[in-house]
Amino acid sequence: xxxxxxxxxxxxxxxxxxxxxxxxxxxxxxxxxxxxxxxxxxxxxxxxxxxxxxxxxxxxxxxxxxxxxxxxxxxxxxxxxxxxxxxxxxxxxxxxxxxxxxxxxxxxxxxxxxxxxxxxxxxxxxxxxxxxxxxxxxxxxxxxxxxxxxxxxxxxxxxxxxxxxxxxxxxxxxxxxxxxxxxxxxxxxxxxxxxxxxxxxxxxxxxxxxxxxxxxxxxxxxxxxxxxxxxxxxxxxxxxxxxxxxxxxxxxxxxxxxxxxxxxxxxxxxxxxxxxxxxxxxxxxxxxxxxx
Amino acid sequence: xxxxxxxxxxxxxxxxxxxxxxxxxxxxxxxxxxxxxxxxxxxxxxxxxxxxxxxxxxxxxxxxxxxxxxxxxxxxxxxxxxxxxxxxxxxxxxxxxxxxxxxxxxxxxxxxxxxxxxxxxxxxxxxxxxxxxxxxxxxxxxxxxxxxxxxxxxxxxxxxxxxxxxxxxxxxxxxxxxxxxxxxxxxxxxxxxxxxxxxxxxxxxxxxxxxxxxxxxxxxxxxxxxxxxxxxxxxxxxxxxxxxxxxxxxxxxxxxxxxxxxxxxxxxxxxxxxxxxxxxxxxxxxxxxxxxxxxxxxxxxxxxxxxxx
Numbered sequence: 001x002x003x004x005x006x007x008x009x010x011x012x013x014x015x016x017x018x019x020x021x022x023x024x025x026x027x028x029x030x031x032x033x034x035x036x037x038x039x040x041x042x043x044x045x046x047x048x049x050x051x052x053x054x055x056x057x058x059x060x061x062x063x064x065x066x067x068x069x070x071x072x073x074x075x076x077x078x079x080x081x082x083x084x085x086x087x088x089x090x091x092x093x094x095x096x097x098x099x100x101x102x103x104x105x106x107x108x109x110x111x112x113x114x115x116x117x118x119x120x121x122x123x124x125x126x127x128x129x130x131x132x133x134x135x136x137x138x139x140x141x142x143x144x145x146x147x148x149x150x151x152x153x154x155x156x157x158x159x160x161x162x163x164x165x166x167x168x169x170x171x172x173x174x175x176x177x178x179x180x181x182x183x184x185x186x187x188x189x190x191x192x193x194x195x196x197x198x199x200x201x202x203x204x205x206x207x208x209x210x211x212x213x214x215x216x217x218x219x220x221x222x223x224x225x226x227x228x229x230x231x232x233x234x235x236x237x238x239x240x241x242x243x244x245x246x247x248x249x250x251x252x253x254x255x256x257x258x259x260x261x262x263x264x265x266x267x268x269x270x271x272x273x274x275x276x277x278x279x280x281x282x283x284x285x286x287x288x289x290x291x292x
Numbered sequence: 293x294x295x296x297x298x299x300x301x302x303x304x305x306x307x308x309x310x311x312x313x314x315x316x317x318x319x320x321x322x323x324x325x326x327x328x329x330x331x332x333x334x335x336x337x338x339x340x341x342x343x344x345x346x347x348x349x350x351x352x353x354x355x356x357x358x359x360x361x362x363x364x365x366x367x368x369x370x371x372x373x374x375x376x377x378x379x380x381x382x383x384x385x386x387x388x389x390x391x392x393x394x395x396x397x398x399x400x401x402x403x404x405x406x407x408x409x410x411x412x413x414x415x416x417x418x419x420x421x422x423x424x425x426x427x428x429x430x431x432x433x434x435x436x437x438x439x440x441x442x443x444x445x446x447x448x449x450x451x452x453x454x455x456x457x458x459x460x461x462x463x464x465x466x467x468x469x470x471x472x473x474x475x476x477x478x479x480x481x482x483x484x485x486x487x488x489x490x491x492x493x494x495x496x497x498x499x500x501x502x503x504x505x506x507x508x509x510x511x512x513x514x515x516x517x518x519x520x521x522x523x524x525x526x527x528x529x530x531x532x533x534x535x536x537x538x539x540x541x542x543x544x545x546x547x548x549x550x551x552x553x554x555x556x557x558x559x560x561x562x563x564x565x566x567x568x569x570x571x572x573x574x575x576x577x578x579x580x581x582x583x584x585x586x587x588x589x590x591x592x593x594x595x596x597x598x599x600x601x
């Protein structure tokens with residue numbers, strides 16, 4: 001009897017969360033799967049269309065470009081958004097002055113609403129009086145077209161994205177660096193390891209776990225990039241910045257009632273991320289076996 | 293050692309003042325000894341100066357440019373090369389932005405969604421974490437696992453089906469369409485539960501013997517000792533909701549129900565540059581103020597998931 005009562009009260013406290021998760025987290029996962037095989041305009045009852053949605057998505061002229069762009073964006077964002085924060089954290093950790101200020105400043109852009117960062121950079125990228133071309137002009141360099149040219153548009157998006165997101169990664173690495181026991185550095189030093197050798201043989205192995213975790217999180221996050229192309233380029237010029245997430249949005253909201261196609265593309269994105277996650281897990285496991 | 297001492301005394305003999313050593317409270321890659329050598333110190337100050345300059349240029353200067361841009365006239369903004377300090381600083385653009393974007397309404401909406409979302413999220417997630425941690429129902433771990441599993445699903449993937457669901461429920465342009473999905477947050481429940489787990493059982497038991505029911509235990513025992521984690525979760529919930537863009541863009545489409553981010557994005561194309569900048573400054577101020585006051589909590593929360601996880 002007491003057990004029953006305890007369970008009843010416990011589920012009483014849980015019921016609100018269970019309802020929220022059921023309707024707004026678990027059900028949409030199922031719905032995603034179902035939606036990708038249906039045609040619906042949210043008013044009439046949905047119709048089963050088999051694999052039509054997938055076919056329509058693959059036939060879309062921007063489909064291949066979107067994947068290539070997403071991949072390129074992810075790789076570029078990793079080079080900037082992975083190496084830059086780690087390097088910054090390494091340097092910040094060595095400094096003994098102005099630590100509070102530097103942390104504050106690095107994290108400042110993360111606190112801004114993304115729309116503020118994005119619209120601010122849209123102005124900086126302006127080929128005329130924009131800040132970036134003014135700075136280039138200061139060094140007598142020719143200005144760039146930034147967002148208006150298909151060769152620089154994607155890298156421009158990466159710059160914005162790195163600027164507004166790198167703060168959190170930097171602080172997470174900084175916390176990890178501070179957890180490294182100092183004895184390890186002392187021992188390495190006694191063995192005659194120089195600064196680079198200490199980074200390679202002490203710092204990186206000691207932060208490996210968090211580095212791998214962040215790699216995974218960042219890839220998953222950057223593969224979903226949406227707000228930058230949505231606000232800055234609208235996918236252009238010449239589809240140079242159409243990403244998978246942006247294409248998904250277009251299917252659903254600008255092509256008119258393409259919720260099914262958007263769902264199908266979402267399934268593909270999910271699958272791609274799953275394959276990647278499995279690959280990553282496999283890689284880390286092999287790694288561990290080697291070190292063990 | 294001898295040579296170091298000898299060199300130091302030689303320098304003193306030459307009349308050079310021995311500089312104060314750089315204080316080292318914790319050991320990092322560069323050893324304290326290296327750092328305080330003659331070259332080490334020089335390199336250190338050079339690096340410090342470079343890092344300070346670069347980080348200020350990279351992270352503070354854009355914000356300075358935004359604020360001063362809002363204070364320049366349209367004619368001054370278009371000038372090449374640009375002026376570093378506004379010639380005739382004016383707040384006209386702010387007044388204009390307030391009118392054009394209807395910022396008062398947008399800010400009120402955003403604050404209302406953020407505070408309401410905070411209340412709903414806290415009520416739902418705290419009671420769930422309390423049940424999972426202290427009341428321990430049958431299948432509790434399965435429930436927790438299913439909640440945490442939602443963290444594995446990339447938000448963009450479920451965006452469309454979530455939109456379809458919310459639309460089916462008739463929650464478009466309704467604040468509950470923002471609040472309820474936000475409450476289904478596995479990470480909050482994970483953080484809260486982990487903190488509740490660390491509260492000694494004896495504390496709860498003692499209250500129960502004194503005749504307190506489960507709700508009373510939660511209110512008078514658990515919540516008062518959980519202030520740190522409640523603070524972290526609260527700040528993150530409010531700031532996230534304030535910053536959110538994609539979901540409010542889809543759900544709150546009526547122009548008198550938009551959030552500030554969405555409102556600015558919809559009008560920004562048709563407005564002079566200094567007015568946009570003024571709008572951005574106003575939109576950025578609330579979160580920056582929060583950051584000034586709760587810096588410590590925010591940074592603690594950032595590493596909360598990773599340090600012990």
